[in-house]
Amino acid sequence: MDRFLRLAALLQEAKARFVVIGVWGANYYAKSASTLFTTQDRDLFLPSEPGNLLLVWQSCRLAGLALSTGDEPLGEPIDDFLAERVIEGRALTQATDGRGLDVDLTLVMEGFGFEEVWNDRRLFRVEDVEIPVARLSHIVASKSKANRPKDRLFLETHAEALRRLIEGS
Amino acid sequence: MRFPDDSAAQAPDLSVNESGFRLSESYLAAIAWIENLPQNQNGSDKTWVEEAIEESRLHFAKAVRVS
Numbered sequence: 001m002d003r004f005l006r007l008a009a010l011l012q013e014a015k016a017r018f019v020v021i022g023v024w025g026a027n028y029y030a031k032s033a034s035t036l037f038t039t040q041d042r043d044l045f046l047p048s049e050p051g052n053l054l055l056v057w058q059s060c061r062l063a064g065l066a067l068s069t070g071d072e073p074l075g076e077p078i079d080d081f082l083a084e085r086v087i088e089g090r091a092l093t094q095a096t097d098g099r100g101l102d103v104d105l106t107l108v109m110e111g112f113g114f115e116e117v118w119n120d121r122r123l124f125r126v127e128d129v130e131i132p133v134a135r136l137s138h139i140v141a142s143k144s145k146a147n148r149p150k151d152r153l154f155l156e157t158h159a160e161a162l163r164r165l166i167e168g169s
Numbered sequence: 170m171r172f173p174d175d176s177a178a179q180a181p182d183l184s185v186n187e188s189g190f191r192l193s194e195s196y197l198a199a200i201a202w203i204e205n206l207p208q209n210q211n212g213s214d215k216t217w218v219e220e221a222i223e224e225s226r227l228h229f230a231k232a233v234r235v236s
Contacts, residue, residue: 002219029203033221100226124215131215137200144192155192162199 002127003101004042007063009129016055018044019121020133021109021142023154028124029136035161037154043104045134047114048090050083056105057083057093065095065103111145112138 011018020028022043030036046056057078060067067074069091075082086093086107093105109117121132140158143151203209 002223005219027222028215028218029209030218031203031206031208033217036218036221036225038225100230122209122213123211124213126214126216126219136204136209137197140192140196140200159196162196162203166199166202 003063003097003099004103005126005129007059007065007095007101007103008126008131010059010062011056012130014055014059016046016059017049017052017114017118018046018056018105018132019114019117020131021045021106021117021139022104025133026136026139026154026158028122028131028133031165035165037157040100041102041104043106045109045114045117046105046107047118048087048107050080050087053083053087053093053105053107054078054080060095060103060105063095063097065097065101068094068096109134109138110142112142 019025020042022041023037023039024042027036027039044056046053057067057074061078067078069086074093090107092107095103095105107114117134117138118132120135120138122135124131124133140155143155207213
């Protein structure tokens, strides 16, 4: 099984809540391989709930991923106390297998709260694993609000891809 | 499936101002169209997306500098 799928399956099994956002999320709405965007990172949006964050961390460990925050390995032990501190700081946790699977576990999606994104998510299927993905409209609206150079680049490229798609429809 | 509104189909554009992007009406209409396509409803099989991205990753992982 694909490494990300294994993680997604473990997250589902643990009943952890997460939504795929960012460029990877947008890729699920692509119409063909030629309109996929290249990105290394997969962004998972999580609720600010210590118990859920702990489930996600544990699933990452089971999937063989190393956890870090900032440039440092995540502290030990991974428990409710640590999860609460990370949530207080709205800190990003990163999970990686060191071989190309890099997952950002974020508690923040610019312009949106978790429940709004969760309630409107799409449930796509990859092999036999359900993948919760944010609405495309939420992904692009968030990127427009974040307004970083990489967000502007994505939006400009995405608009061009949409224009070609519509012209060819 | 055709884009339903020919007027909105003309070049989705993005406008920039100091506070960030303003997503134009035509762009938002295009996004809504994409979201409503049959292949983007709950339960749709997106295995091909993961396969295509993995194929691309493996392809570029083999790249070597030749000069």
